[in-house]
Amino acid sequence: MTETDKGGRKALRPQLLSGFRDFLPQQMLLRQQVLGRLREVFERHGYEPLDTPALEYAATLTGKYGEDEKLLYRFQDHGGREVGLRYDLTVPLARVAALHANDLVLPFKRYHIAPVWRGDRPQRGRFREFYQCDVDTVGSPSMLADAEAIATVAEALQLLGFPEFTIQINHRRIVSGLARLAGVPEEGAGTIYRAVDKIEKIGPAGVRDELIARGIGADVADRVLDLVQLRGGTAEMLAELRERAANLPEVLGGIEDLERLFGLLAALGVPREHYALQLSMVRGLDYYTGPIFEVAVERPKVGSVAAGGRYDGLIGSFSGRDVPATGFSLGLERILEVIKEFDLLPAPRSVAQVLVAVVRERDADGAAAPDEGTAAALALVTELREAGLRAEVYLNERRGLRDQFTYANRKGVPLVAILGEDERARGVVKLKDMATGEEREAPRAALARVIEQFLEELYGAEATTKRLQQ
RNA sequence: GUGCCCCUAGCUCAAUCGGUUAGAGCGCCGGUCUGUGGAACCGGAGGUUACGGGUUCAAUCCCCGUGGGGCACCCCA
Known part of the structure; x- marks a missing residue:
């Protein structure tokens, strides 16, 4: 911050930190309109409101995000405590679930709409302070909870008028089975995941090149690509996977989960065009253990607008007792980018009528x-x-x-x-x-x-x- | 976090080869106008050319640093 001299008076230059924004009334009206619709859908599905502090002990936040942890805002407070701004709404929920275990009726369903902070380099649809809109269920190991989260997000995006969207679904155990089937040790698996995740963007040949560039043998790369590119109906793909993973019980469990999940989505009446098995989709956060979800858009180019998954081990990292949990998170600013791009919600310019x-x-x-x-x-x-x-x-x-x-x-x-x-x-x-x-x-x-x-x-x-x- | 591009009035943009007092449109404020707006006319405010430093007789222009924005990468909502 610099001081200037304005008419003989010292004045601070009014300036924003990179990646942080003010929201003027015009923008707030649109944001509130969108948030109002999201809240409406969340509550329609029985999720209850929750809020938590922006600041947590750093130890609460560390060790949950893998490589992304470098983006965590952390510093010492006035008492010399190591603290950090929340990086997402999932870890605070896990902390709440452990801390207030006796006060919560399980399965506990909550929604949480609040800002989170990441020390990322800003770009379109990417900020250092941004709003996430989460729905999660704590205390149910059933795929019903996952299906409900997916149905909620599908309904929200429909209500907002998203032109077309597909909720991509995969399973953490299938992902790790990929590495296993390819004969790659768990430590090196991350590079495989990241390369594979880009298949939509850079194509199979691009993924192959990247895998080889990262020291994966050409034969192994081909095997991975072959698996990830299984085509056909969901049932056929899962059956084929089951065959190939006959001796990997972990993967088989994942396949069972997904079979059940797809059945439940149909029963819930989620339109079939809005969800699909996507074997190449990977989620980066360390804490996922089960099904994983993502909604990406090509236009505008803001990447994923929503993501989530099951994290059965996260709450246990606070309470010492595993409690299953799953949820889905929508990124407000990316949703707004889509809404602006397609002019989906003409907001009133003024609150006054x-x-x-x-x-x-x-x-x-x-x-x-x-x-x-x-x-x-x-x-x-x-x-x-x-x-x-x-x-x-x-x-x-x-x-x-x-x-x-x-x-x-x-x-x-x-x-x-x-x-x-x-x-x-x-x-x-x-x-x-x-x-x-x-x-x-x-x-x-x-x-x-x-x-x-x-x-x-x-x-x-x-x-x-x-x-x-x- | 890495690389590249950008920053002139509230907004969009000008300003010869580095040249003397940095301009325009829109917007804003006031007036013409005491009960009818988004029109017109007249007038006005608003700039340390993002900030700091350097080179030069001279810097909006060239160089370096900082801040902010954008794009790609990384990653991600």
Whole structure:
């Protein structure tokens, strides 16, 4: 931070840290609209809200993320404690599950919408402070919990109007079986996983090159690629895998999980085009133990918008007693990138639905007599608020109507209500639609209803009723 | 974290080969205009050319560093 000299006065240069953002009202309106829909879907599926502190003991966060741990924000607090900003919402949940084990009804389903921090280099859809929207279930080893998380995410993306998306599903044990089948020791497996995960991006030949470049024999590389590229229906692919992994009980368990999971997804009615077995998909975080999920988009180029999986060992790392858990996480900013790209959710520009103008009034001599007009406007705005409308009054009674219209116009307030002497005498309120300039008069008593009707004509039922039907 | 590109008014961009007082459009503020906006006209504010240093008689321009942004990689939501 540098200081500057502004008009003889020292001033701090207002500046943001790289990868951190302010959200101005326009952006907040869109964000809140999206979050509102997510919350709605989460609660519809019975997930309960949870929040936890931004800051945790560093030890809580370390050893969970593998190589990514280098992105963890950590430092000493005033008491010299080693602390860190949460890197995701999953580890804090595991900590909560261990700490409050006696207070939670299992299976415990929670959603958590909150910022997380990663010391990554910013790019489109990638920030150092960003919001994750998680749904997780603690205490159920059943694939039902995984299926529910997947169904929830599918429904959320549908509700947001995502043009097309596929939830890719794989299993941690199948992934590690890959290395085993290829005859690669567990330590070197990471490089295989990472290379394989890029198959959609760089193609099989690219993966082969990368594997060989990393010291994997050509024959082994081919075997891995062969497995990962199994084609056909899900059932056929799993059957084929079962055959090839006949002597690897671990992999067989993974195959069973997935067979069950796919059955449950069908039973839940998740549209078939929205999920698929993807044997090349790998998740980087260390804590996954079972099924893993990911939703990636090609357009815009922001990578994955959601990811998750089962982590049956994570809670045990806090409590010493393994408790199964699984969940799915959506990345708000990446979802917003998609929404902007396809213009899926035109958000209102302003929270206010109506601006009550303050009409200046003069007495017979032409002297200012502002109080009556102001009082009338205040009474009206209060009335509208009591009727449940989002109404504001222009906060400067010395301005003319012209300025007040300009204000409404700039701010995007769709309606302006005018209650001057003339209207008061006739018991009406004049209502102006700022988009078209059209004016209507409504009896004072019925004004709120007329405004609601007006808004409905302008924006459809959605804008006024907040309740969204699928 | 690595590499490359970028940064001039609130926004989008100008400014000859390094040349003297850094301009325009839009926006903003005020006025023409006491009850009708997004039009027009007039006027105004707003810049240490991101910041710091260096080279030079002279730097928006060349060099170095810092900060911020973008792209690719790494990785990831």
